[in-house]
Amino acid sequence: MKKLFLLCGGLLLLNGLHVTLVSNLNFGTLLVFGVGAVLLLVGLLYQKLWKWLRAVILCGCAVLVLLTGALSVYGRLDNPTGSEDALIVLGCGVRGDRVSVGLASRLDKAAAYAESHPDVLIVVSGGQGPQETVTEAYAMEQYLIGCGISQDRIIKEEQATSTLENLRFADAILRERFPNGYRAALVTSRFHVFRAVHIAKTLGLSFTHLGAGSIWYSVPMNNLRELCAIANELRRGTMKLW
Numbered sequence: 001m002k003k004l005f006l007l008c009g010g011l012l013l014l015n016g017l018h019v020t021l022v023s024n025l026n027f028g029t030l031l032v033f034g035v036g037a038v039l040l041l042v043g044l045l046y047q048k049l050w051k052w053l054r055a056v057i058l059c060g061c062a063v064l065v066l067l068t069g070a071l072s073v074y075g076r077l078d079n080p081t082g083s084e085d086a087l088i089v090l091g092c093g094v095r096g097d098r099v100s101v102g103l104a105s106r107l108d109k110a111a112a113y114a115e116s117h118p119d120v121l122i123v124v125s126g127g128q129g130p131q132e133t134v135t136e137a138y139a140m141e142q143y144l145i146g147c148g149i150s151q152d153r154i155i156k157e158e159q160a161t162s163t164l165e166n167l168r169f170a171d172a173i174l175r176e177r178f179p180n181g182y183r184a185a186l187v188t189s190r191f192h193v194f195r196a197v198h199i200a201k202t203l204g205l206s207f208t209h210l211g212a213g214s215i216w217y218s219v220p221m222n223n224l225r226e227l228c229a230i231a232n233e234l235r236r237g238t239m240k241l242w
Contacts, residue, residue: 091126
């Protein structure tokens, strides 16, 4: 067990270093460094720890693995009906005026669905954040146009700064476009599907969903950060588990 803690801790620290070098240092990578350091320390001190403390740490690790696994499984259970009027693609970050790898994955998923469903509209949602020279929605629109999606099928929502606002503002746009009601599918990363769907339910909205994959080295960072985000949404009452 000591070797397992040392191995996992070391791998997480290397992963955090790699992500920092190819991307940047953010809250997610700090979480990876933090968890990696704790596991490495537990491994180094394993024989000196009380048995009850070892049991608590092992249970905590098991819960963490189960929760991250559940997020991944839920995000893979795509359930669009094929009769959606629109797709709502949630923004997740732009570098300058170019979409990030994670956002490109979401847009590729939306473009593939739109190609086989020529009547569906695509709402791209996201405002302008730090280190972004354009809104996420604008960058997303340009990417989709580059994928061959006609501009008249794309609706930009350029004010949202959170998942809650993504859903609220996109819903307002679609209600205006479809006064008699509409059907929509959320398109986001697999790790984010659970939170997005349950925030929507808290708002009284019901959407199907499509989950996009993430690049392999971002998986620990994304899942750890997402668990913290879920806890924060529950604390604020902006998300309920039902």
